[in-house]
Amino acid sequence: MMRITSLGAGGEVGRSAFLLEEEGKRVLFDYGIKIFGKDSKPRYPLPFTNPPNIALISHAHLDHIGHLPSLYKSSKIPWYSTPPTVDIAEVLWKDTIKLAKLKFQEQPFTQSNIEKAKFHWHPALYNQKITYDGLSFSFYDAGHIMGSASILVELKGKRILYSGDYKDSPTQLHKGLKHPGEVDVLLTEATYWNKDHPTRKEAEKQLIDTIRDIVESGGTAIIAAFALGRTQELIQVVRSYIKDIPVYVDGMGKQITKIYLKYPGYIRDFMKFKESVESVRMVESGKDRKKAIKEGNIIITTAGMLEGGPVLNYILNAPSNSGIILTGYQVEGTNGRRLLDEGKLIVDEYELSVDLPVTFIDFSAHAGRSEIISYVKRANPEIVIVEHVDDGDEFAEELKNLGFNALPIKTGQTFEF
Numbered sequence: 001m002m003r004i005t006s007l008g009a010g011g012e013v014g015r016s017a018f019l020l021e022e023e024g025k026r027v028l029f030d031y032g033i034k035i036f037g038k039d040s041k042p043r044y045p046l047p048f049t050n051p052p053n054i055a056l057i058s059h060a061h062l063d064h065i066g067h068l069p070s071l072y073k074s075s076k077i078p079w080y081s082t083p084p085t086v087d088i089a090e091v092l093w094k095d096t097i098k099l100a101k102l103k104f105q106e107q108p109f110t111q112s113n114i115e116k117a118k119f120h121w122h123p124a125l126y127n128q129k130i131t132y133d134g135l136s137f138s139f140y141d142a143g144h145i146m147g148s149a150s151i152l153v154e155l156k157g158k159r160i161l162y163s164g165d166y167k168d169s170p171t172q173l174h175k176g177l178k179h180p181g182e183v184d185v186l187l188t189e190a191t192y193w194n195k196d197h198p199t200r201k202e203a204e205k206q207l208i209d210t211i212r213d214i215v216e217s218g219g220t221a222i223i224a225a226f227a228l229g230r231t232q233e234l235i236q237v238v239r240s241y242i243k244d245i246p247v248y249v250d251g252m253g254k255q256i257t258k259i260y261l262k263y264p265g266y267i268r269d270f271m272k273f274k275e276s277v278e279s280v281r282m283v284e285s286g287k288d289r290k291k292a293i294k295e296g297n298i299i300i301t302t303a304g305m306l307e308g309g310p311v312l313n314y315i316l317n318a319p320s321n322s323g324i325i326l327t328g329y330q331v332e333g334t335n336g337r338r339l340l341d342e343g344k345l346i347v348d349e350y351e352l353s354v355d356l357p358v359t360f361i362d363f364s365a366h367a368g369r370s371e372i373i374s375y376v377k378r379a380n381p382e383i384v385i386v387e388h389v390d391d392g393d394e395f396a397e398e399l400k401n402l403g404f405n406a407l408p409i410k411t412g413q414t415f416e417f
C-alpha cells in the first residue's frame with residue numbers, strides 16, 4: 001500500500017513537505033518553511049511519524065528547502081537537487097540564521113547543520129534517471145526559477161510525479177517546463193488555479209511603459225523584486241528594452257545574480273543575460289546608494305514585498321516624481337500589501353504614509369489556471385492530489401468535473417492507495 005502524507009503545504013502555501021511511503025521506502029519531497037505566518041515567526045513542517053530515508057528537493061525557494069538543514073541535527077539521509085538549488089539555498093539558509101539573530105528568534109538550525117546538509121547532498125541533473133536503494137527518480141525542468149524541478153519517482157511499477165512549483169510559458173530566462181508525460185499519481189501545486197496571468201510580453205510592456213513615464217517626469221523608478229529569480233529576470237527585461245538609462249541593482253539579489261552567472265546551461269540565452277548583468281551597476285556602498293537614488297535612474301532592489309532590505313531606504317529618500325513598481329505577489333500583512341491597499345508602510349514600528357504612485361505588475365513565476373489544467377491533462381493521472389494552494393477544494397471539484405480523481409490534501413492528512 002502506498003501512503004502520501006502532507007506535513008505542510010496542504011490547504012496552504014508555504015512549508016512544503018510531503019512523505020511518500022511504500023514498503024519501507026520513505027521519500028520526502030521538499031522540506032520548507034512558511035515565512036509569513038500571522039505572528040511573523042516561521043512555521044515548520046509537522047514532525048515525522050516515520051523519518052524518511054531519502055529527500056528530493058524541487059527548488060531553492062525557502063518554502064521548499066528552508067528547513068532542510070534542521071534535518072541534519074540528527075539525520076544522515078542523502079538528499080538530491082539540481083546543483084544551482086544547493087548553491088542558492090546555502091545563501092538563503094545563512095540569511096535565515098542572520099535574520100533569526102536580528103529578530104531575537106530561536107535559531108532553526110546552525111551553520112554546522114548547513115555544512116552537514118551540504119555533505120549529504122547529491123546532484124540530480126535534468127532528464128537523468130537516478131537509482132537509489134530500489135527507487136528510481138528523475139528531475140525535469142519546471143521552468144519556475146533556476147534549477148527548479150518536477151520530480152518523477154518510479155516505485156513498484158508506479159509513476160508518481162511531484163510537480164514542485166512550475167511555469168509552462170517561457171520568460172526571458174527560462175524556456176518553460178518539460179513535462180514528464182503520463183503518470184499514475186500526481187501531486188500538483190495549484191497556487192493560481194483560479195486566474196491566468198498576463199503574458200510575459202504584456203507584463204514586460206507594462207513595466208517598460210511605467211519606467212519610461214516615471215523617468216521622463218524626472219523621477220526614479222524603484223522596482224521591488226524578489227532576490228531569487230525576479231531580480232535576474234528584470235535585469236534582462238529592462239536591458240532588452242532600455243539601454244540609455246542607468247540601472248542600479250541592490251539587496252540580496254546581487255548575490256543570487258552571481259550564482260546565476262555560474263550556470264550558463266540553466267539560462268535560456270546566457271550571453272544576453274551576462275551582457276545585461278554587465279551593463280547594470282551593483283550597489284556596494286553608501287556612496288553608490290546616494291548615486292542610485294538621484295533622479296532619472298532605475299533601481300531594482302529587494303525586498304520584493306518591502307519587508308526590509310534596501311528598498312525601504314530608497315522609497316523614503318526618493319526624489320519627487322519617483323514611482324514604486326511591485327513585481328511579485330504581496331502577501332497579506334506585508335508592507336507591500338499595506339502600500340498597495342492603504343498607501344502606508346510600517347518601518348521600525350512607525351506608520352508612514354507614502355505619496356509616490358505604486359504600480360503592481362504581475363511577473364508571476366507560477367503557472368496560471370490554464371497551464372495547471374494542461375499540466376494535469378498531460379499527466380493524465382489516476383489520482384491527482386491538489387496542494388500548495390490556500391484552498392484546494394474548489395479546484396479539486398473542477399478537476400473532478402473534468403474526469404479526474406482529484407483530492408485536495410490538508411496539512412497533516414494521509415492518503416492511502
Ligand SMILES: [Zn+2]
Pocket residue numbers: 059061144165
Ligand atoms: Zn517556488
Ligand SMILES: [Zn+2]
Pocket residue numbers: 014016061063064165388
Ligand atoms: Zn512554493
